[in-house]
Amino acid sequence: MPRRRPAREWWSPSRAARRRLSPCSPSPSPRTGSSGSSPSTPTSSAPPRRPSRSGPGPPRSSRSSPAPATCSRWPTIRRPARTGRSPAVIAPGSTMKVVTAAALLESGLTPDTPLACPKNTDAGGRLVPNDFPDARLGYTFKDDFAQSCNTAFIEAGRTRLSAGSLPAIAKEVFGLGQVWRTGLSNFDTKIPAETNAEQIAMAYIGQGRIQTNALAMASVSATVQSGVFRQPILVPGLPQSKAARRLDGTVLGQLQSMMRRAVQSGTAAEALGGIPGAAGKTGTAEVSGRTANSWFTGYRGNLAVAAEVEGAGHGSDAAAPAVGKLLQLGNNG
Template sequence: MHRDHEEHEPYESYEPYGEDGYDDHLVHADGHPQAPQRRRSRRIWLVAVGGVFTALVVVAGYGAYNVLSAVSGGSTDTGGGAASTTAKEPQAPPTAEQADAVAKDFLAAWGRGDLTVAAGLTDRPEAARMALASFHDNVSARALTLTGTGPAPAGTPSEPAVGYRVRAEFDGTAQAWEYESALGAVRASDGRVLVRWAPTVVHPKLAAGRTLAVKALPNPVSKPTDRKGRPLDALPSLQSVLPQIAPPDGAKAVTGQAVVLSGGGQEAEELFVLTPPSAPQVKLTLDADLQQVAEEAVKQQSANGKPASLVAVQPSTGNILAMAYAPQGGFNRAVGGGQAPGSTMKVITAAALLEAGVTPDTAAPCKETTNSPRTWHNDEPGNHLDYSLSDDFIHSCNTGFIDKGLEKLQLGTLGSVARDQFGLGLQWRIGIPSRDATIPVPGNKDEAAAAYIGQGQIQVNSLLMASVAATVQSGTFRQPVLREDVKRVTAPGKLPSDVAQGLRSMMARTATQGTARTPMSGLGGQIGAKTGTVEAGSGQATNSWFIAYRNDLAVAAEVEGGGHGNSAAGVAAAQVLKAGGKG
């Protein structure tokens, strides 16, 4: 005689995120729930034993275990006789064979999902059932294979231990999670051999108060790399640059999942990654090795607190290979600054003069002073009336360039050549915010004279002037970029080949015979350079500028208060050219 009766537990309550930031819903390893368990149906069977009806609870889906034993209080006597009243003999510890047998039954039941059966084979059935259910629900393996591996070293004569291997397979990933653990066997007071329950039965790192669950990993952070995929985040000048790099259009981060051990007041630990997180990656045009050299060069020249910057560009592509500035972590003056370039601007003035019909050999006397009507002088005293334009260039003669510019050029010519042949002032988009050149049309001859030698209202930075050197070296303006997927601008015109050749010849003479010869000494290959010394005001040290190229590498450097162009800025630029301009 029996009757069925259905009981239901409430559904689990899921919280979207745990305290450690992972997405989870958990039950403690020791069996105490954090959230209600899933709805399960229970069926109560009434079984008659000795004329008395006893209720047995069987969880549907997991199966029943040893019903008769549970009814009779654990006795294995089936003969119907009276219970013995004699004192029980001391129980012998389990043998290795008995331990192996109970482990085999336990692992088989756990592996096929009969968690109540598995829990009934332990000395703490309810704690075991709760922990196994937590693992089943929260880890959610598609398939679970448990294989005994024989006696475990952790065993003792009174409690032999059995090792086993766990293999969990998951949907959506071909790689399985595998680990090894061990369980101990004990003899109960009724004589049965049982698994001694402990959280480590589930996983060797599991402890009371801790939980295992598949959780969403924290959102990945995109970290741009150099052109070879090498990390850049340890380089000081790039600390404020890398966060400005946006992912490619339409690219999104992918959140991963992992089996995570958490709780118990300890830091969460990822035990197995099901799907790794991925973030859109951007390879920048930078070269990590050259960037390191640039960082060190700028650091040396700014040691006394002088602001400085340096940019290296590849003439054949326009790719920015290095970008360093000081103070580190402050304003990125390398691409965002605006300073007068001094005599490095004579490269563009010379280009305008060459387009106007002047040649490198055209006479251009270098007088000690000249007037526009403002009086202008040179860095070095004396008259050099036999100088040509090329001589003025390599010795950086201000008066020769002013006189020839006022004679041959219209007031707006310098800005037009800078824009049309060198691409200055065209609103570049390099991959991060940058500043364009400012080359206003002079309002009078004094302003024009100042512009021809890089003084007055002209504002540029190392990025722009590195591009000027690169354009001379290759003969073609290629807009510098920090990432190759940005849209570049093109110059309205092209540098005439004879003009490019004339500029290269004058820059080569400057590197070997002129003001740049000291820092460029010892550098082979195709080389060219131009120094710049900018007056900063009465009583203040001049600003140092230097632009140069060596083979397929062009560099511009500036050091505020650094003195003559061939000193601070020249030394920094030469360090980079030596490291990266070998061909």
């Protein structure tokens, strides 16, 4: 049995403390809403022991249709208790397919585009398989995303994207690769502009030399939910990075629908399928000589969460159930 990294305790400030510290305005009433807000983005690099509430949410009476929090720039603060360390820096595995999918949708693919999922594929001389042993040649792009087909993503990336497409959209739309001034020591995401065919291919599935952390991947889900990148804040009053552009409304809607499908009938269905409105993506990050790391990023309403558990295997085994507990509680838990 592989030895799992111990779970860490996490804390968040009280609602009163958030109001005192945050430069944001209070959230509007459920009747007025807020059209351009981003969900808050709690994160952890291991399953949290105690789920906690994030951001001022709507009253319990409107729980079925929460209004996005205006104070979206102030996410729940989650830092390791007693350590002060920033989240682990590690390859994100297939959670990066959210970003790759956005690039492929912009290239002209649609969720219903036929896109075969072969048993394995060549990535610059490296034979890459899937997590399942069979070929699924009748798949569409939305099937490939929901079932996390590595081979389809690599082959589509090779034929439709340039070497710089992934780092470009990651930075321009999702803010990944920018310098984030969060207020705590942190490692900014690195998505190198590769020239090697193998590294280019592996980046499409979140492997290779990509390095990120759970805070960044929670922000990816927050951007998909709202359509706008807003850099997470851990200490208020610091300058925030901004994204150069947004996804087209059609592409954004398609990406949202694919993330919902991954939860409803894909790799995250067992862990989150019963949670209304949940959307996300599992990830399994291979590590040479060790058991893979478990990842999940997702959102529900105005709450976005990501988790990574080292040495815990498939994303659906550990990270997705941990995130599911938080999403089920939502901002009113």
